Amino acid sequence: MDKRVGRLRHLSHWDAEDVVAWESGGKTIARRNLFWSVVIVHLGYSIWALWPVMALFMPKDVYGFSAGDKLLLGMTATLVGACLRPAYAIATAIFGGRTLAIFSALMLLIPTVGAMVLLAHPGLPLWPYLVCAALTGMGGGNFAASASNANSFYPHRLKGVALGIAGGIGNLGVPAIQIVGLIVIATAGDGRPYWVCGLYLVLLITAGVGAAVFMNNVAQHRVELGRLRSVLAAVAATRDTWVLALLYVGSYGSFIGFAFAFAQILQTSFIAGGQSVSQAALHAAELAFIGPLLGALARVYGGRLADRIGGGRVTLMVFVGMALAAGLLIGVASAEDPHAGPVSDSTMAGYVACLIALFVFSGLGNGSVYKMIPSVFQTAGRGLDMDETERAQWARLISGIVIGVVAGVGTLGGVGINLALRQSFVGTGTMTPAFWIFMSCYVAAAALTWIRYIRRPLGALADGNAAGAG
Template sequence: MNPGFVEDKQRHRITNWDPENTNDWESGGSAIARRNLIWSVIAEHVGFSVWTLWSVMVLFMPTDVYGISAGDKFLIGAVATLTGSLLRFPYTMATTRFGGRRWTMFSAIVLVIPVVATIAILANPGQPLWMYLACAALAGFGGGNFASSMTNINAFYPQRLKGWALGLNAGGGNLGVPAVQLVGLLVIAWAGNRAPYWVCAVYLVLLAVAAVGAALFMDNLDGPGVDMAAMRSAIADRDTWLISLLYIGTFGSFIGFAFAFSQVLSLNFIEAGDTPAQASLHAAQIAFIGPLLGSIARVYGGKLADGIGGSRVTLAVFGGMIVAASILLIGESIAIQAVGFIALFILSGMGNGSVYKIIPSVFDAKSRSLPLDEVGRANYSRAMSGAVIGIAGAVGGLGGVGINMALRQSYMSTGDAAIAVMVFAAFYAIAAAVTWRVYVAVPRKREDAAMVAESAKISL
């Protein structure tokens, strides 16, 4: 049988797309979705690298040369995180308005600006703090790529595969964090901590690859998507904000620690007797491991959630994060601190995948109670899921701002991260309670009630 969708290869445009239609999916739909997923991952990966570029650049900024304190470096990370998070709101609607292919091309090309600006500002040490903050804010545009990429891929895949597809898309994007840190490590080992422009040069090339690949291999989907009406409906929905709270704990932790981990390690190595140059190298040798494992864990968190449910995986994740935070509080050596942070990366990565599985599941279930036909329910679920993906991504990213600001204040007040870690642990406990009450216990009670009612009908 011929598929129901129409693919205009010359214009890179697809109409009548319905991934839930098994015939369409098996008659070429899966190959189209996979091709778009691959290049979405590549573009998002590079975007994440540019977003977190300053987590590496601070290692190239000795205080005696640039006049930037440890507290200033945490602030730089917070500003980049803030910009990237806030931009996720407009980026969520961009693929509906402009098309996934067109927006992916644009979002890659525009990142050339902060990369070039970074080269220029670091080549001239001694600039006022606001210039570094402005440059970090521009790099934050890379954080917006996540929302448009996830909304786009959500539309390409059927409900039964969304956990895996969204987990792979986000996990591949998240790998941009350890990738840029690994590039930074190689540059420091090869050219020392005074040649940051080599890191930027690598990403100028990769941005070109992402933009050209999107132009050649991605498609624009015609049909309902995320618009202002969907955003307004999502904003008014209680689940949007509860899911956003959970995502603050998972993604907020991941991106916040991604910016802060190298700086925390560097401070610890300096306290242990390293020179700033030695501390930068030693921190870079470890810092990429946490984001790397966390990014990989995101894929498996989504896949595990497909099998046993996003809420159950999320509840287990928050329990584990409380334990990992406790390790940070009781461990004083650099090794134990590194283990604690890496455990938080892995668990938050799994939680990122499982929380994003909750989103389409919740709104697919809600669509079943609406007076709509199958097409109407699919459109509702697709639009609402896409809107909540963007909102939760933005609000969750703001958790990364909180991570950096809490660590900044903790170091300025006491010289270590203990107070901040206690705040993190308390938040994880709250998130675990919400997950249990709203997404594990209540749905289970409803299922039990439905089973009792069905049994009663049978006995009658």
């Protein structure tokens, strides 16, 4: 491949499976597109998680919002992000990865400026905060565009790594804004958290310019509306679309749900441990980034591991681990009654350790489930009456759309996590009862993975690695 082609904003042809073209310059183009996609999805995650972070520094006597109100802000952002993900994946197929990357970065300037205004003027009612939280959900939609772009530019043998990097570094946006929030508040004071938004305005503008200059649209990756309708019909009619979406509900839904609620869980736990509200908020902010950070890093390794031993195997092990971690958390949390007085430090340490284990397992599962998507549809394409090139293009196109659908449905799991935690806290004063539901869901997801992608015979699908999709 002529390296000069990589400098063009619009490429007429791309064949990631052509090893000669890949080594002669194709991998450089793919890496550059992946880099800027990752930068934008990372910033998107940060803006998506903006309100759960800012909520720690919005005292009730100043802003007037309860813990339930603050959880509602996170749920609103999560729900909107879930709904936008399929739309972003489809828009990438219509307009191209470069176009969507620029749009994604610049549109996030709107809720970022809005958050600055709201944080600087406390005393307003809840609804403008909810509107702004809904707009931050556009940051959640960014991921579907980034993942679809990575899926298009990378060969099948490297898709697990590419998707793991896109998701893992993107997920790092959640702990990143938590750390940035601590640094800004430590230097500017806890009365001016809106300076966090000011920093992200600069970063978003830089990312938008970088995408415009360095990214590419590929003509063959774009789809006419007439053909798109048939592709969407095929996506909806394929059983594995919805099976993979359910698995992603368990893995990614847990990650994003716990990520948005972790700070509030920690804060209520520290209060139960006898700390004042201000002390609990500070200590929660100091620890809240650890779980999302480890989960995001685990996602990268989950993709690599799935490339080596199969996405189905890794996903099964993940859900078994998550069920065990949830069971341990229930046992630890039930050892002492938080209503009877301050709980011990050992109980709190065990509780937090179990939550962090859930983050790590869910991160591994995010990488392995996403590796399964192109693998499953590459296998399904073998039965189509097409030549090898047409089958490869069909698998790339349909898996790119499925990535968005799976991402959107999976994110709804985060909404469910937050709803269950909120209702559990409102009804009982603790969030522990919700984990009984989560543990049951993890057991069901493990069984579904075994039945559909591990057990021999596999039924409708065979795995390229013989024993598990991926």
